[in-house]
Amino acid sequence: MTDTLDLAARLRFVLVRTSHPGNIGSAARAIRTMGFERLDLVLPARFPDPDATALAAGADAVLDAAGIHRTLVEGLAGSNLALGLSARRRGVNLPEISPREAAAQALAAAARGEQVAMVFGNERTGLENEELAHCHAMVRIPSVDDFSSLNLSQAVQVMAYELRIAMLQDTPAPPPPMHDEPPADATQMEQFYEHLAQTLDDIDFHKGRTPTTIMLRLRKLFQRAQMDERELRMLHGILADAQRMAGLAGVKKG
Amino acid sequence: MTDTLDLAARLRFVLVRTSHPGNIGSAARAIRTMGFERLDLVLPARFPDPDATALAAGADAVLDAAGIHRTLVEGLAGSNLALGLSARRRGVNLPEISPREAAAQALAAAARGEQVAMVFGNERTGLENEELAHCHAMVRIPSVDDFSSLNLSQAVQVMAYELRIAMLQDTPAPPPPMHDEPPADATQMEQFYEHLAQTLDDIDFHKGRTPTTIMLRLRKLFQRAQMDERELRMLHGILADAQRMAGLAGVKKG
Numbered sequence: 001m002t003d004t005l006d007l008a009a010r011l012r013f014v015l016v017r018t019s020h021p022g023n024i025g026s027a028a029r030a031i032r033t034m035g036f037e038r039l040d041l042v043l044p045a046r047f048p049d050p051d052a053t054a055l056a057a058g059a060d061a062v063l064d065a066a067g068i069h070r071t072l073v074e075g076l077a078g079s080n081l082a083l084g085l086s087a088r089r090r091g092v093n094l095p096e097i098s099p100r101e102a103a104a105q106a107l108a109a110a111a112r113g114e115q116v117a118m119v120f121g122n123e124r125t126g127l128e129n130e131e132l133a134h135c136h137a138m139v140r141i142p143s144v145d146d147f148s149s150l151n152l153s154q155a156v157q158v159m160a161y162e163l164r165i166a167m168l169q170d171t172p173a174p175p176p177p178m179h180d181e182p183p184a185d186a187t188q189m190e191q192f193y194e195h196l197a198q199t200l201d202d203i204d205f206h207k208g209r210t211p212t213t214i215m216l217r218l219r220k221l222f223q224r225a226q227m228d229e230r231e232l233r234m235l236h237g238i239l240a241d242a243q244r245m246a247g248l249a250g251v252k253k254g
Numbered sequence: 255m256t257d258t259l260d261l262a263a264r265l266r267f268v269l270v271r272t273s274h275p276g277n278i279g280s281a282a283r284a285i286r287t288m289g290f291e292r293l294d295l296v297l298p299a300r301f302p303d304p305d306a307t308a309l310a311a312g313a314d315a316v317l318d319a320a321g322i323h324r325t326l327v328e329g330l331a332g333s334n335l336a337l338g339l340s341a342r343r344r345g346v347n348l349p350e351i352s353p354r355e356a357a358a359q360a361l362a363a364a365a366r367g368e369q370v371a372m373v374f375g376n377e378r379t380g381l382e383n384e385e386l387a388h389c390h391a392m393v394r395i396p397s398v399d400d401f402s403s404l405n406l407s408q409a410v411q412v413m414a415y416e417l418r419i420a421m422l423q424d425t426p427a428p429p430p431p432m433h434d435e436p437p438a439d440a441t442q443m444e445q446f447y448e449h450l451a452q453t454l455d456d457i458d459f460h461k462g463r464t465p466t467t468i469m470l471r472l473r474k475l476f477q478r479a480q481m482d483e484r485e486l487r488m489l490h491g492i493l494a495d496a497q498r499m500a501g502l503a504g505v506k507k508g
Contacts, residue, residue: 026405033397033404059401100419141415142422143287147313150287150411151280157408158415161395165354168396178349203495217488225479228347234471241457242496249502 004035004167010110011163012038013156014075014082016131017122021046025055025063026153027120032059034160035167039066040117042075055153072119072134080114081106084127084135085155087148094138099159102139103166118159123152179228192232193219199239202246258289258421264364265417266292267410268329268336270385271376275300279309279317280407281374286313288414289421293320294371296329309407326373326388330440334368335360335480338381338389339409341402346383347474348392353413356393357420368437372413377406387473388440390480433482446486447473453493456500 013031018024024047028039039062041047047068056063069075076082083102084094097105106116119135121127132138141150141158150158184192197215200206206214227235267285272278278301282293293316295301301322310317323329330336337356340346351359360370373389375381386392395404395412404412438446451469454460460468481489 026408029405030408032401033395033408035398055405057403057405098419099415141287142418144289147286149311151283151309151311151407153405154280154284154287154408154411157404157411161412161415164396179347200492200495203492203499205492205495214488217485221479221481221485225475226349227475231347231471231475234468238454238457238459241454241459242499245457245496245499245503247503249499 007107007110007167008035008037010114011036011106011116011118012040012079013160014040014042014072014117014119015044015152015156016042016072016075016119016127017125018044018047018152019123020152021049021052022055023123023152024049024066025052025057025059027156028052028056028059028062028066030153030157031160032056032062034157034164036160036163037062037065039063040069040075041066042069042072044068072131076117076119076134078115079117081109082117082119082135083137083139084119084121084132085139085141085159086121086127086132087140087143087150094132094135096138096140099139099141099162100166102137102159103162105137106163107166118156118163120152120156178226179230181228181230184227184229184232188229188232189223189227192222192235195236195239199243199246202243202250204246261361261364261421262289262291264368265290265360265370265372266294266333267414268294268296268326268371268373269298269406269410270296270326270329270373270381271379272298272301272406273377274406275303275306276309277377277406278303278320279306279311279313281410282306282310282313282316282320284407284411285414286310286316288411288418290414290417291316291319293317294323294329295320296323296326298322326385327440327444330371330373330388332369333371333440334437335363336371336373336389336440336477337391337393338373338375338386339393339395339413340375340381340386341394341397341404346386346392347471348386348389348478350392350394353393353395353416354420356391356413357416359391360417361420369439371440372410372417374406374410384470387470387477390477433484435482435484438481438483438486442483442486443476443481446476446489449490449493453497453500456497456504458500 015027052063109116141155269281306317363370395409
C-alpha cells in the first residue's frame with residue numbers, strides 16, 4: 001500500500017487569479033490542517049502579503065514553498081489529472097462530480113503514481129471557461145441554489161477535507177478511548193446495580209411501584225452511559241451517603 | 255418522508271465566546287450556502303459588527319435572526335441533542351465521532367422531530383470542559399496531529415457540508431427512536447443538574463471535595479446517556495427521596 005505522505009505529496013492545490021491575499025493564507029492553513037503542503041498560485045493579485053501570512057496562522061512553510069506562475073498551464077505543469085472547482089452548472093462540457101467523487105478519483109490517480117491538481121478560480125468570477133478547459137472534470141460543492149457561492153478558502157477546506165477522509169479510509173485510526181480510566185466491567189456494574197437497588201429500598205423510593213420495572217429502566221439508562229471505574233466510584237459514594245441519611249432518619253424515626 | 259427544509263430548521267449552529275466578528279460572518283455565509291439558517295451566539299466578543307456583515311457576504315438574514323445569549327444553557331434551550339466540535343483528543347468522557355457520523359446522528363434526530371445543536375468554541379481555546387459537559391458527543395474533524403486547528407468558520411463549513419450531503423443522500427427511514435417518551439431537552443437537563451447538585455449538598459456528599467469537578471463528571475455521565483423525560487422524572491423522584499431522608503436525618507440531628 002502506498003504511504004499516505006507519498007499520496008499527499010502528489011496532490012497540489014492551484015489557486016487562479018486570487019484577489020485577496022487573506023484567502024491565500026486561509027487556503028494554506030486549510031490544506032495544512034488536512035495534511036497537504038503544495039500550493040500553486042497563478043497570477044495572484046498580491047503575494048507575498050502580510051494578510052496572507054496572518055491568515056495562514058502558522059502554515060508559513062506552505063506559503064514559503066508556494067509556486068507562483070504566470071499561466072495556468074505553468075501551474076499545472078507535470079500534473080496528470082486536473083479537477084476544477086466550480087459553483088456554476090451551465091454546460092461546461094465536462095463531467096460534473098461531487099467533492100467526494102473527486103477525492104476518490106484524485107486518490108486513485110495518486111495511488112497510480114500520477115500528479116493531481118485541484119484548481120480554484122477567482123473569488124468573484126470562479127474558473128473561467130478557458131480555465132475549466134484545462135481540467136478533466138468539474139467539481140461542484142452542492143450548495144443551495146439561492147446562495148451558492150462559498151468563500152474561496154472554504155471551498156479549499158471542503159475539498160481538502162474530502163481528500164483527507166478518503167486517504168484515512170484506507171487506514172482508519174482507531175478512535176481514542178473515551179475515558180482516562182478503565183471502563184467498568186460487567187461485574188462492577190452488577191455490584192453498582194445491587195447497591196442502587198438497596199439504596200432505593202433504604203430511602204423508601206418504591207412506595208408500591210414494582211422495583212423490577214424501575215431497576216430495568218435504571219439499568220438501561222446507566223448501561224447507555226458506558227461508565228468508567230472512577231464514575232462508578234463516584235456513584236457508589238453518592239449512594240452510600242444517601243443510605244447514611246436514610247439510616248440516620250430511620251434510627252431517629254424508630 | 256420529512257422535507258429537507260423541515261430538517262434544516264431543526265438544526266442550529268451555536269458559536270460560543272467567538273472573539274472575531276469576522277468569523278461570525280464567515281460562519282453565517284458557510285451555513286447559508288449549505289441550506290441552514292439558524293445561528294446562536296453565546297457571549298460573542300463583538301456583535302453586531304461591520305466585520306461580521308462584510309464576511310457574511312449577503313447572508314444578512316442569518317445574522318439578523320441570530321440569537322444572542324449570555325449562557326450556553328440559554329443557547330441550547332429546547333435542543334435535544336448537542337454535538338460539540340473539538341480538536342482535542344484527551345479523555346473528555348464523551349464519545350468521539352467524526353463529522354460524517356455526527357451528520358448522520360443529527361439528521362436521524364431531526365427526522366424524529368428533535369432539535370439539534372452543533373456547538374463551536376472560542377477560536378483560541380475551543381470548547382472548555384464545562385461547555386463540552388453540555389454536549390452529548392464530541393465531534394473531531396480529522397486534522398493532522400502537528401497542525402490540528404482549523405479556523406472556526408472552516409470547521410463550521412465542514413460540519414455544515416457534511417450535514418448537507420447527508421440531507422441530500424436518499425433520506426433513509428430514520429432509525430426507530432431510542433425512547434418511547436420524548437427525549438429530555440437542555441432546559442430539563444439543567445433543572446435535573448440543579449436538583450442533583452442540591453441533593454449532593456443535602457446528603458453531605460462533598461466533604462471538602464470540589465463540587466464543580468464532581469458536577470462536571472456527573473454532567474458528562476448523564477449527557478452521554480441521552481435520557482428521555484420519563485427517566486428524568488424517575489431520577490427526580492430518587493433525588494427527592496434522598497433529600498427527604500436528609501431532611502429527616504437533619505431535623506432529628508439538630
